[in-house]
Amino acid sequence: MSSPTTNAAATRAPRSKVIKTGVGWLRLPLIVTYAFLYIPIAVLVIMSFNASKTPFTWKGFSTQWYGELFNDELIREGFINTMIVAVSATIIATILGTLLAIGVARYFRSAIVEAYSLAPAIIPDLALAIGLLAFFALVGVTLSLFSVLLSHVVFCMAFVAAVVIARLGQTDASLEEASRDLGASASTTFFKITLPSLAPGIIAGALLAFTLSLDEFVIAFFTDGPTTPTLPIVIYSMVRFGVTPEINALAAILLLVSFTIVLSAQRITRLTDAV
Amino acid sequence: MTDTNSEPAPLLSIEHVSKAYDATRALDDVTIDIRPNEFFALLGPSGCGKTTLLRSIAGFEAPDSGSITIDVDGNATNLLSLVPNKRPVNLMFQSYALFPHMNVRKNVTYGLEREGLAKDEISARVDEVLETVALTDKAKARPNQLSGGQRQRVALARAIVKRPKLLLLDEPLSALDRKVRAEMQLELKRLQHEVGITFVVVTHDQEEAMSMADRIAVMHEGKVQQIADPVTLYTRPANTFVADFIGSGTLIPGTASQGSFTASIPGDPQLPATNPSNVTGDAVVMLRPEHVQVRPNDPNSTLVGTVVETHFYGGSSVTAVAIDGLDSPVTARHPGAPTHSVGDSIGLSWNGSDAIIVAREQQ
Numbered sequence: 353m354s355s356p357t358t359n360a361a362a363t364r365a366p367r368s369k370v371i372k373t374g375v376g377w378l379r380l381p382l383i384v385t386y387a388f389l390y391i392p393i394a395v396l397v398i399m400s401f402n403a404s405k406t407p408f409t410w411k412g413f414s415t416q417w418y419g420e421l422f423n424d425e426l427i428r429e430g431f432i433n434t435m436i437v438a439v440s441a442t443i444i445a446t447i448l449g450t451l452l453a454i455g456v457a458r459y460f461r462s463a464i465v466e467a468y469s470l471a472p473a474i475i476p477d478l479a480l481a482i483g484l485l486a487f488f489a490l491v492g493v494t495l496s497l498f499s500v501l502l503s504h505v506v507f508c509m510a511f512v513a514a515v516v517i518a519r520l521g522q523t524d525a526s527l528e529e530a531s532r533d534l535g536a537s538a539s540t541t542f543f544k545i546t547l548p549s550l551a552p553g554i555i556a557g558a559l560l561a562f563t564l565s566l567d568e569f570v571i572a573f574f575t576d577g578p579t580t581p582t583l584p585i586v587i588y589s590m591v592r593f594g595v596t597p598e599i600n601a602l603a604a605i606l607l608l609v610s611f612t613i614v615l616s617a618q619r620i621t622r623l624t625d626a627v
Numbered sequence: 628m629t630d631t632n633s634e635p636a637p638l639l640s641i642e643h644v645s646k647a648y649d650a651t652r653a654l655d656d657v658t659i660d661i662r663p664n665e666f667f668a669l670l671g672p673s674g675c676g677k678t679t680l681l682r683s684i685a686g687f688e689a690p691d692s693g694s695i696t697i698d699v700d701g702n703a704t705n706l707l708s709l710v711p712n713k714r715p716v717n718l719m720f721q722s723y724a725l726f727p728h729m730n731v732r733k734n735v736t737y738g739l740e741r742e743g744l745a746k747d748e749i750s751a752r753v754d755e756v757l758e759t760v761a762l763t764d765k766a767k768a769r770p771n772q773l774s775g776g777q778r779q780r781v782a783l784a785r786a787i788v789k790r791p792k793l794l795l796l797d798e799p800l801s802a803l804d805r806k807v808r809a810e811m812q813l814e815l816k817r818l819q820h821e822v823g824i825t826f827v828v829v830t831h832d833q834e835e836a837m838s839m840a841d842r843i844a845v846m847h848e849g850k851v852q853q854i855a856d857p858v859t860l861y862t863r864p865a866n867t868f869v870a871d872f873i874g875s876g877t878l879i880p881g882t883a884s885q886g887s888f889t890a891s892i893p894g895d896p897q898l899p900a901t902n903p904s905n906v907t908g909d910a911v912v913m914l915r916p917e918h919v920q921v922r923p924n925d926p927n928s929t930l931v932g933t934v935v936e937t938h939f940y941g942g943s944s945v946t947a948v949a950i951d952g953l954d955s956p957v958t959a960r961h962p963g964a965p966t967h968s969v970g971d972s973i974g975l976s977w978n979g980s981d982a983i984i985v986a987r988e989q990q
Contacts, residue, residue: 529687530724532711534738534789544737548728 393607400600407595417601427602430586433497437572437582438565441504446558448505449512454546456513457520466517473510480507481574488575496577503575504565511564512557519553552620559617563610636698638663638825639684639706639793644693645849646679653679654690655849661793663698666819666826668840670833672872676849677829681795684827685718686711697792712741717791721798723782725770731781732757732766738789756788759821776807783815787822796828800835812839833873837861845869862983863904867911870985876915877957883910883984892952898929899979909987918981919959921946921966921973928974932957937965948973 399407403414421427456466472480484503493499527549531541547554569584576582581589583602590599637660646654653676661667669677682688684695684706695706699715706714717738726734735756739749757763760780770778779799786794799815800808816839819826830836836843837857845852845860845868853865864870871878879898881890884907888900900912922928935956936947944965947956957975967973 524722524724526720526722526724527726529685529711530718530720530726531737532687533685533718534785535712535741536737537712540741545726549726551728 396600397604397607400597400604402597402600405597407597417597418605420598421601421605424598426581426586426590427583427598430581430583433580434566434583437497437501437504438562441501441508441565442558442562444501444505445508445512445561446554449509449557449561450516450547450550450554452509453513453516453520454550457517458525470510470514470517472507473514477507477568477570481571484571485574494577495575497580497582499575499577500572500582503571504568507571508561508565511560512554515557515560516550516553519550523549555620556617559613559620563613566610567606635662637661638698639827640694640696640703641680641684642694642696644680644683644690644695646676646683646688646690652676652849654683657693657846657849657851659844659851659854661825661827662842664823664825665841666816666839667828668836668843669827669829669846670836670843670872671831671846671852673831675846677831677846678797680846681718681797681827681829683707684716684793685795686714687718699792715791716793716795717786717789718795719782719786719797719799721801723770723778723802725778725781725785727770730767730769731762731773734770734781735785735788738785742789752788756784759787759818760784774807775803776811779803779811780814783818787818787824790822791824793825793827796826798829798831800830800832808835815839837873845872847872864913864983864985867985867987870911870913870983874915875958876913877953877955878911878913879953879957880911880987883907883912883986888912888982888984892950896929898982899977900982900984901979902984903980904984906984906986910984911987913983913985914957914977915981915983916945916958916960918977919957920976921948921959921961922976923967923971923973928976930957930975932973932975934967934969934971934973937967937969939965946973948975950975 400417401413401415402410403416404411452469456462456469481503484499484506488495488499493502527545528541531545532538536544567584568582569588572582573585573588576585583606587599587602590596639659639661641657641659641661644654644657645652655676657676657680669680671677679688683690686706686709690707696703697706697715698704704715706716726737729737732753735753736749739752744752754763757766760783762777762780762784765773765777765781770781773781779802783799796815800811803811812835815826815828828836828840837860840857842854842856843860844854847868853860853869855863855865860869860873864873867878870876879890879892881888881892881898883900883902885905886902888898888902888910890896890898890912898912921934930948930950932948932950934946935949936945938945938947943960943962946959946961946965946967948959949956959975
């Protein structure tokens, strides 16, 4: 940066310390793929503010669909059912997933056990859904919101466990020994040292579980009873007769909720990385 | 050295402790007595079992056999029957293991809260210990906001605030950089005097052990090689491992007899060695660099060789001299700049009383 020719560049972009590599046009694929990712979502959000009832014409900005959403009986019921499932599944899956993670990482060091405990997060939803359905039939559980809840706990738990195991890998195992050494019993150590040092992972796992359960369709579709549809099932039955702006509005709200939660989960994990 | 009769009763008795992991013997019949108020070091290369022994005392490893007892107000208490949180000892971890979600004060308070003491007593003791380690102004800081030396002091404060009978320190200085380490060596020694707690330090750094400890147990392959004060270890090593491990110097193999030593090198020269401990048979003679004089063409010199390296350290110089028949050169340290250059033929001499004869173990 000392030669006179580069000084001009330095004044133009004084804070830029990134060395730009490659040629400008190589950034084109990035722009194109990014557009490919987000154009459908942008269309959805824009259309949810369209005053026209048909998706083919733009008749000006309106928030009426958001208003109508709340007057729709079916959607309200679906929303309540979904919230019941998502909140309870998150609570149960967070507790069980955390215990699973601690058990696997601290007391049962085995790669195979760890892999199998995380499998429900990876195996196809359809396989899990059919398996659960068969299981419920076998043990005689009537399909209802409760069976959806149990099913969601299964796969959410695996996601929570995955996040918490990652966190456990970063924490110093001698923290727990230090606590015992300073006179704390095993249970005091668990509540005062183990849990707080895992808190960021547990919170991130819980938020992840909540967003996953919120818009889960396949498993809910297979394991739900006929009288208690969750929101994704309600939406599915509505779009069979065409996409209404109402549904666009609903999807936009779900999108906003998921985005907020995922971003905050990321932020929580990053903030505590420094520790 | 104190003689056997006036020795105080030991605070901690480690007797015939053994521990094996699969095929390796981490601890092999270890017996050590640690006296009240002493600064004791367990010294050895990594994998010698010193950390396993420390963790056995703290309660995080269970020995296969043997006993560890501690004197609590005149009563010998079996440590091995107690869970870690009931043992009257504290361990300072190598990683310090400070609780990241608590500030300095909370970290230090944690151990006292577990004892169920009154709030004002806890508060007074924490204030006092933070003062002792000069961290009063950092009480509200989180561990990740502290420097390495400060973290080490928090870990120390957290352990000594419990007023343990015995404080175990696992490589307490290894996480610090060189300069801070030298300061903390003095600091640890000062603190030990001030708080009057018996310290047992594990270290692989012999200089660290020599400069801090009152007595040192040198360990190798799970066995105690020698227990002695630093000067005895340096001047009268019990075996070739200790002679080689402590300090620097050259080992020359040969045969010892009363008052003399014959080196097993071409010419079978007799080397000056008074042999006060009357070692006979297969042995080595140990030459410390500071005892060896280098002179060209000196008629008194017993060994003649060629200078292969010279190093200037500012105040002193080291000359390495290759001797026919020896694998490693003999080193000599002398004040001032190097007096000879590489390639010079040179004579070596030393006082017979400075040569250390050590019997060679039968393999």
